[in-house]
Each structure stands twice: as C-alpha cells, then as structure tokens.
Amino acid sequence: MKTKEILEKLLSFQTVSLSPNMELIHFIKNLLADHNVEVQIIGEETGTRANLYATIYGTELTAETASTGGVVLSGHSDVVPVAGQNWTVEPFALTEKDDKYYGRGTADMKGFLASAIRTCLIASKQPLKTPLHLAVSFDEEIGCVGVRHLIERLKDAPMKPHFCLIGEPTSLGVATGHKGKTALRATCTGLEGHSAMAPNFLNALHLGADLIKALQDLQSDFAENGAQDHDYDIPYSTIHVGKMSGGVALNIVPNKCILDFEIRNLAADKPEDIIQRIKNAAEIITFNAKEKADCADIKIEVVNSYPGLDTNPGADIVSFVKSLRGENKNFKIAFGTEGGLFDQVLNIPTVVCGPGSMDQGHKPDEFVSIQQIQLCDEMLDRLVERLIEGLSPSQRC
Structure with missing residues (x-):
C-alpha cells in the first residue's frame, strides 16, 4: 500500500484521546500480519484502547539470529478533538488540495504513522541485518499515558531497540530535546x-x-x-x-x-x-x-x-538520523513527546523527526504537505537501506 492509502484509512478512525482506538490498532495489525510481521497488542484495563508493537526481521533475520535491537519508529494513534473548531473539510477523512493532505491528525501525527507502516511493509520483504520496530501508542495527547504500558513491556524484552525515532511533526528537522x-x-x-x-x-x-x-x-x-x-x-x-x-x-x-x-x-x-x-x-x-x-x-x-528529552547532539542517534535526512542542524522543540520515557526508562537514545509542522497541529483544517510526506518516505527508505547493510558497531552500543 502507498502512504496516501494508509493515511486515508488512519484518518477515518476517530481516535480522539480517551476514545477507543481498537479498530485502528487491528487495521495495522492485520496489515502487518499479512506480511509475516511479529505484532503485539498491549492494552489497558478497559480493553478499549491499546498500543501496538511490531518487529520486522525481514526475509533472513529471526529473533534468535538478530544481534542488535535495531531501530524503533514511534508515534501515537490519538488525536485532539475537533469540537468547537470551524473546519471547512471533513476532519475524519483525507482531503487532497493545494498539494496538501487535510484531516485531523495529518500533521500530528498519522502522516508519520502512515509512512512508517508503509516502511514496515517494505522492510518485511528485504534481507535485513538489523531489525525494525514500530510502536503505536494511545492517549499521548493527554500526557503520554498509553505508552507507559508499552514501556513496561519493553523493560522485560530480551533485546531492546538501540535507537528510537519519534515522528512528531518537526518539518523533518532533527530535534534532540524537549522540556x-x-x-x-x-x-x-x-x-x-x-x-x-x-x-x-x-x-x-x-x-x-x-x-x-x-x-x-x-x-x-x-x-x-x-x-x-x-x-x-x-x-x-x-x-x-x-x-x-x-x-x-x-x-x-x-x-x-x-x-x-x-x-x-x-x-x-x-x-x-x-x-x-x-x-x-x-x-x-x-x-x-x-x-x-x-x-x-x-x-x-x-x-x-x-520527563523531558535531552539527547546529546554528539550522540550516534543524532548523526544517524541526520545522515538519513541529509541534515546538518539539530534543535529542540517546545512540545512534549514519549521520547523522555524511551530515553530515561529504557535507556534508548532518542530523537524526534517527522513530517509536517506543529503550527498546523490542533487547529481546524489541519494539514501536512504532500512534499513532506514524500520526503519522510524517502528518509525511511534510506533507513531500510541502512538496516539491510546492518548498523555499524558504534551504532549498536
């Protein structure tokens, strides 16, 4: 599936924070399971909302033969409400006009999720030497609530990811920190x-x-x-x-x-x-x-x-993601993410880099430019190439 097709489907699920997200989670699970991807659903007590954690080994690796934890792409499934906002397009559908995709969550952050899911499908057919993971959480918008269940599960994982890339909208700049x-x-x-x-x-x-x-x-x-x-x-x-x-x-x-x-x-x-x-x-x-x-x-x-995120600008994760983007600069962002939890609780070096801008997030007629989605696809295509090559020893530490 193309990113646009996946995004169109993701937008149709009205996953406002504290609302059920199981339809979206099962859509992703079924899509990945058809490509022989290992998928875990990690829910909360009511059974109406859940995280998804998928591992892609490709055509040659297995859980037993993987020598490194690889890279996790992380994003949230929930969106903020549209009530009281003056939308001129249907918020829970994809509208394409003026070289932009409109809809609630296009920027924050189903645009990235769509690109990440597409990447997982591509990676599943490749001879990876390093695994790829996908983490999709719930209720991030109200304080990174849902992802804590996933973090607890990963604490006991035999092999944790070595890098985490959170796809919140940064116009695809590499952000190393937030408060x-x-x-x-x-x-x-x-x-x-x-x-x-x-x-x-x-x-x-x-x-x-x-x-x-x-x-x-x-x-x-x-x-x-x-x-x-x-x-x-x-x-x-x-x-x-x-x-x-x-x-x-x-x-x-x-x-x-x-x-x-x-x-x-x-x-x-x-x-x-x-x-x-x-x-x-x-x-x-x-x-x-x-x-x-x-x-x-x-x-x-x-x-x-x-917690906040404060990744050292000289860390391997920073140079790694910069190389995927062709970027030389890094910066810090005003809004929060689950990055501090991955970093502080699991000790996984983390950066934030995703398509679109938070200037469009949480507003009526939210959008992400088609060019930003294309650039994100290209960045993640390069990630797959690097995973086929295998991470260097310094990038595994």
Whole structure:
C-alpha cells in the first residue's frame, strides 16, 4: 500500500484521546500480519484502547539470529478533538488540495504513522541485518499515558531497540530535546457565607488568585534568574495556569476553588524542586488566611507527568538520523513527546523527526504537505537501506 492509502484509512478512525482506538490498532495489525510481521497488542484495563508493537526481521533475520535491537519508529494513534473548531473539510477523512493532505491528525501525527507502516511493509520483504520496530501508542495527547504500558513491556524484552525515532511533526528537522511536563491541580478551601458580609468569610477564589500571583512571581524568577537553554525559543522553565473554577452563585462567598496548572521544565530544573517551591508558597498563603478561617487550605497534587528529552547532539542517534535526512542542524522543540520515557526508562537514545509542522497541529483544517510526506518516505527508505547493510558497531552500543 502507498502512504496516501494508509493515511486515508488512519484518518477515518476517530481516535480522539480517551476514545477507543481498537479498530485502528487491528487495521495495522492485520496489515502487518499479512506480511509475516511479529505484532503485539498491549492494552489497558478497559480493553478499549491499546498500543501496538511490531518487529520486522525481514526475509533472513529471526529473533534468535538478530544481534542488535535495531531501530524503533514511534508515534501515537490519538488525536485532539475537533469540537468547537470551524473546519471547512471533513476532519475524519483525507482531503487532497493545494498539494496538501487535510484531516485531523495529518500533521500530528498519522502522516508519520502512515509512512512508517508503509516502511514496515517494505522492510518485511528485504534481507535485513538489523531489525525494525514500530510502536503505536494511545492517549499521548493527554500526557503520554498509553505508552507507559508499552514501556513496561519493553523493560522485560530480551533485546531492546538501540535507537528510537519519534515522528512528531518537526518539518523533518532533527530535534534532540524537549522540556518535561508536570500537570498539577490545586484545591483551595475557604469559608462560605452571604456575599453581603463577604469580608467576614474566606473566598476560595481569592486564595486561588493569591496562588496564581505566587506562580507568576515564580515564573518571573525562572525568566530572570533560572537556568537557561537557548536551543529553545523560550529558554527557561515555565509555569502556566490553564483553568480556574469555583463558586456557585454570585451572592455566595465560594468555599472551593480548583486551579489546573502545569510546569514545563528544562533538563537543568528538577520538577520536584519546583513543586516544593510552589507548596512552600501555598503554605504561606494558607498560614495568612487562617487568621480569617481555620479551615483555610491549599492542597496540591500531581495529575500527570512525563520527563523531558535531552539527547546529546554528539550522540550516534543524532548523526544517524541526520545522515538519513541529509541534515546538518539539530534543535529542540517546545512540545512534549514519549521520547523522555524511551530515553530515561529504557535507556534508548532518542530523537524526534517527522513530517509536517506543529503550527498546523490542533487547529481546524489541519494539514501536512504532500512534499513532506514524500520526503519522510524517502528518509525511511534510506533507513531500510541502512538496516539491510546492518548498523555499524558504534551504532549498536
């Protein structure tokens, strides 16, 4: 099958995060199984969503004769919602116009998955000396949730891949890093009462506002005095409040406020240290508020987190992927991936390189250019050629 045909099929599956993805997973499994590819389905508890992990040995290798773990191509099956967006094309179908493929996930990141699946089909018919793997995960968009099941399975694998290439959209540039992310929730407790006597009570929204101010001050400190990495457009760790909720009626002083916020940290900044600073600030706010109400409280909990990626620009994986692309430059990206999990949990050197741009991701009329897909196919064709030759000794370490 051609990449366009595979992409058209992948787009038809409405795999919005937290929605079932089994139809898509079984489509890939059946396609690969027809080509004598070893496929594992690694699911979560409900049985509605799963990861797929495939190994391609080609016409000569076997699990017993493979002397190196090879290369894994990794991507996610889920996409962000289209609700509330003004699409001019059908989001869950492929529309080709103006030398672009339109549809939800074309850039982020079913375009890469389609190219990777095509590559697996081609590799299955070749005399590989080094195996190729495909990892397809679920619920990446909500914090790299699904891939953790796959990571746990790979921990016990007799032979792990030596390199990981994550195909998130980088316009096919070679990205060596991204910040880590920690999602947190603060629950602020105040004392309710009639708004006509508001000063006698403790407004939980005001507690939340005080915490937001503390987070803003901490953000300013990162920008002015914190660690800096100028490979990023924003070279310091950031804190962002995305949601604030609370209150029942205008004439009631609210007793509950919830803040959802996130930390995106540089490799030099440990998220646990940042969280402790936030908790210290919350304790000061709470201590002062208890003068008005003993029930004053701010509880902070971690909702989700994944580590950053910080691959050494001199690492073999970087020069290897650059050679596939004919690239001389590398950079770091603003958005997160499962790369830090492959790198830190499994010790697999990882880079991010895929077709399209995140400038088009998460928007209505999302697209990837046909040229980018063609260039991705060419890059992965060169990967297959290298796997037929076999990785050099330095690339196996």
